[in-house]
Amino acid sequence: MRIGELGQATCVDPETIRYYERIGLLPAPVRRTNGYRAYGLAHLERLAFIRHCRALDMPLADVQRLLHLLDHPLDDCLDVDRLINTHLAHVQGRLQSLQALARQLEQLRGRCHGRHTTAECGILHELVAAAQGEGCVCHDGSAPNSPEVI
Amino acid sequence: MRIGELGQATCVDPETIRYYERIGLLPAPVRRTNGYRAYGLAHLERLAFIRHCRALDMPLADVQRLLHLLDHPLDDCLDVDRLINTHLAHVQGRLQSLQALARQLEQLRGRCHGRHTTAECGILHELVAAAQGEGCVCHDGSAPNSPEVI
DNA sequence: TAAAAACCTTGTAGCCACTACATGGTCAAG
DNA sequence: CTTGACCATGTAGTGGCTACAAGGTTTTTA
Numbered sequence: 001m002r003i004g005e006l007g008q009a010t011c012v013d014p015e016t017i018r019y020y021e022r023i024g025l026l027p028a029p030v031r032r033t034n035g036y037r038a039y040g041l042a043h044l045e046r047l048a049f050i051r052h053c054r055a056l057d058m059p060l061a062d063v064q065r066l067l068h069l070l071d072h073p074l075d076d077c078l079d080v081d082r083l084i085n086t087h088l089a090h091v092q093g094r095l096q097s098l099q100a101l102a103r104q105l106e107q108l109r110g111r112c113h114g115r116h117t118t119a120e121c122g123i124l125h126e127l128v129a130a131a132q133g134e135g136c137v138c139h140d141g142s143a144p145n146s147p148e149v150i
Numbered sequence: 151m152r153i154g155e156l157g158q159a160t161c162v163d164p165e166t167i168r169y170y171e172r173i174g175l176l177p178a179p180v181r182r183t184n185g186y187r188a189y190g191l192a193h194l195e196r197l198a199f200i201r202h203c204r205a206l207d208m209p210l211a212d213v214q215r216l217l218h219l220l221d222h223p224l225d226d227c228l229d230v231d232r233l234i235n236t237h238l239a240h241v242q243g244r245l246q247s248l249q250a251l252a253r254q255l256e257q258l259r260g261r262c263h264g265r266h267t268t269a270e271c272g273i274l275h276e277l278v279a280a281a282q283g284e285g286c287v288c289h290d291g292s293a294p295n296s297p298e299v300i
Numbered sequence: 301t302a303a304a305a306a307c308c309t310t311g312t313a314g315c316c317a318c319t320a321c322a323t324g325g326t327c328a329a330g
Numbered sequence: 331c332t333t334g335a336c337c338a339t340g341t342a343g344t345g346g347c348t349a350c351a352a353g354g355t356t357t358t359t360a
Contacts, residue, residue, distance in 0.1 A: 004307065014308085019347065034355060036308055045282065052281035056258075057251055060346070066274065073269030080273045081262045088255040095252055098245045101207055105238040108206075112231040119223030123230050124216065131202035132195065154336065164337085169318065184326060186337055210317070301360100308355065315348080325338070330331100 001039040010047050017047065025050060025064060058087055151189040160197050167197065175200060175214060208237055 007014045020026040026046060029037045046067070053063040062083055069075055111122030118124055157164045170176040176196060179187045196217070203213040212233055219225055261272030268274055 002308075013348080015349080016347065018309095023346090034308080036355085045278075048281040048284065049278060052277060052284060054346090056254060057248075066277070069268045069271075070274060070278070073267060075268050077262055077266055077268040077271035077274070080268060080271050081259075084255065084259050084262075084273055088252065088259055091248060091252050091255060095245070095248045098207075098241060098248060102238065102241050102245055104206060105234065105241060109231075109234050109238055112227055112234075116227055117223060118219045118225050118227040118230060121219075121227035121230050123234055124220060124227070127202060127216070128195075128199060128220070131198040134198065134202055152337075163319080165320080166318065168338090173317095184337080186326085204317090303358100303360080305358070306356080309353080311351085313348100313350080316345100318344085320343075321341085323339085325336105327336075328334095330333085 001044070003037050003039070006039045006044060006047065009044060010051060012047060012051060020047070020050065023060070025060060025067070056087075057091065062087060151194070153187050153189070156189045156194060156197065159194060160201060162197060162201060170197070170200065173210070175210060175217070206237075207241065212237060 001009070003014045003017055006012075007017055017026065021028055026043065029039045029043060032038050049067070049070075050060075050063055053066060054060075058066075065083060066080065069077070069080060108123055108126055111126050112124075113122070151159070153164045153167055156162075157167060167176065171178055176193065179189045179193060182188050199217070199220075200210075200213050203216060204210075208216075215233060216230065219227070219230060258273055258276055261276050262274075263272070
């Protein structure tokens with residue numbers, strides 16, 4: 001398989017495949033005499049695994065660790081469990097911030113009714129007011145830095 | 151106000167403040183004789199506005215547009231409405247993918263029971279199987295590229 | 301047969317929103 | 331008078347790609 005064919009089979013841009021090779025995620029394949037990369041089934045499966053993990057929104061570093069564990073079948077699998085749990089906690093946290101975010105944005109929307117100048121715009125007024133009224137979290141003792149929405 | 155004081159008052163790292171100035175989001179303040187930046191109340195309010203928008207997860211380009219509209223009170227405020235709506239749609243889309251994601255991860259978790267080798271790990275098996283069984287979306291006609299979780 | 305197109309190669313730079321570091325100047329307290 | 335906290339600038343790194351540029355190869359078309 002050439003890189004383009006592998007890309008088609010997995011829906012991955014060839015540039016991304018080369019990128020995965022560059023950062024050591026996908027092993028470098030053998031080359032044809034003309035220098036083209038020649039992939040086999042093992043590469044296809046590995047790439048599919050990577051993309052599935054990415055579809056689960058895992059960072060490439062985590063994928064790297066899972067691949068390593070796959071390559072060493074005798075290792076302890078406790079790490080897999082931990083990794084998935086950590087990732088799930090991360091996703092759930094992000095979910096919560098996003099929900100709060102959507103609520104705030106919904107409140108904001110509809111404050112601006114039709115055509116008028118920005119000077120009278122309810123949304124802008126609300127944003128400015130909220131920014132001013134906002135106490136800095138790091139000042140009332142809790143967190144050292146503002147809890148950023150990620 | 152020096153940059154550190156402004157940073158404390160708004161919970162923003164001084165390096166981030168300099169960054170905002172560099173990309174033209176925060177106007178360059180006057181300088182003291184020693185070269186230190188000297189900020190006033192207007193800067194503080196503008197920075198608070200920026201951070202509030204960022205807390206709503208808006209990209210800086212959107213914040214830039216809102217600031218421009220704030221600076222031009224006679225402009226049409228329809229843009230504000232559109233911007234917020236677009237952003238809300240974006241957030242809601244992301245929320246949906248994240249929810250699907252969390253469900254998948256929850257299914258995955260618990261497939262690995264206790265201590266054994268990775269060769270017998272249910273999670274890893276599941277991941278590999280899912281990756282193999284996964285038809286490529288771009289092959290059954292719908293989207294040109296796989297719908298990425300963002 | 302020639303030209304055009306589609307593929308491949310490498311390397312580099314850009315995206316976003318910061319963050320970290322290196323190197324050096326300035327200022328207040330002990 | 332030294333120590334430490336602050337400030338200045340500029341550069342490089344983060345993640346996960348994406349987009350070139352400049353060239354070589356292969357396939358298709360006229």
